[in-house]
Amino acid sequence: MFAVGLTGGIGSGKSFVAQRFAARGVPIVDTDAIAHRITAPNGIAMPAIASEFGASFVAQDGSLDRARMRTLVFSDETARRRLEAITHPLIRAETERERQQASGPYVVIVVPLLVESGTWKGRVDRVLVIDCSIDTQIVRVMSRNAFTREQVLAIIARQATRDARLAAADDVIVNDNLPLESLDARVDELHRLYASCAGH
Numbered sequence: 065m066f067a068v069g070l071t072g073g074i075g076s077g078k079s080f081v082a083q084r085f086a087a088r089g090v091p092i093v094d095t096d097a098i099a100h101r102i103t104a105p106n107g108i109a110m111p112a113i114a115s116e117f118g119a120s121f122v123a124q125d126g127s128l129d130r131a132r133m134r135t136l137v138f139s140d141e142t143a144r145r146r147l148e149a150i151t152h153p154l155i156r157a158e159t160e161r162e163r164q165q166a167s168g169p170y171v172v173i174v175v176p177l178l179v180e181s182g183t184w185k186g187r188v189d190r191v192l193v194i195d196c197s198i199d200t201q202i203v204r205v206m207s208r209n210a211f212t213r214e215q216v217l218a219i220i221a222r223q224a225t226r227d228a229r230l231a232a233a234d235d236v237i238v239n240d241n242l243p244l245e246s247l248d249a250r251v252d253e254l255h256r257l258y259a260s261c262a263g264h
């Protein structure tokens with residue numbers, strides 16, 4: 065099925081915009097939700113994670129000990145790559161399965177690290193970037209996650225720059241203080257475009 069890859073920095077409004085497409089009957093595949101599911105209790109990534117990193121990274125309920133893993137991969141680039149070598153192929157396979165099962169005019173795949181992780185751009189038919197200023201990201205994420213300004217800036221520093229994302233975009237939604245009516249008008253416009261690209 066024709067697939068739109070939806071991406072953007074943390075707090076840009078990816079989930080918010082994806083919901084506006086979902087409200088139009090578009091199936092959404094959320095790679096973050098898949099990443100979470102494969103590392104939930106009895107998730108399909110857990111046996112490989114346990115054998116690669118040890119039982120201390122598995123919580124009592126059989127899920128990933130997220131806090132422990134986050135601390136490790138934040139300071140250890142090699143560990144992050146070892147983890148991704150396990151999770152990324154599984155996320156890709158699950159995404160592909162959901163894409164094939166989805167029914168609708170086209171599918172929107174939400175991929176936070178589409179630009180950073182290289183292979184995604186070739187797996188989708190079109191890239192939609194949700195763009196906003198760093199100031200907007202800081203305000204949104206501080207209130208959503210109760211993070212400090214420094215924590216938000218540290219996450220942003222590890223992600224692709226706005227320019228890198230915009231360079232990869234076929235379409236852009238500029239989502240700074242965008243009223244819902246304006247957002248919906250833009251989503252309607254893109255929805256028509258994608259449906260016609262998909263042959264509907």
Ligand code: ADP
Pocket residue numbers: 072073074075076077078079080081204205208239241242243244247
């Ligand atoms: P992301 O998924 O990119 O991290 P979210 O979609 O969770 O970001 O958006 C971050 C926060 O900003 C959420 O609380 C969301 O409801 C809010 N938000 C994003 N865009 C808008 C908008 N156009 N109008 C109102 N609130 C918005």
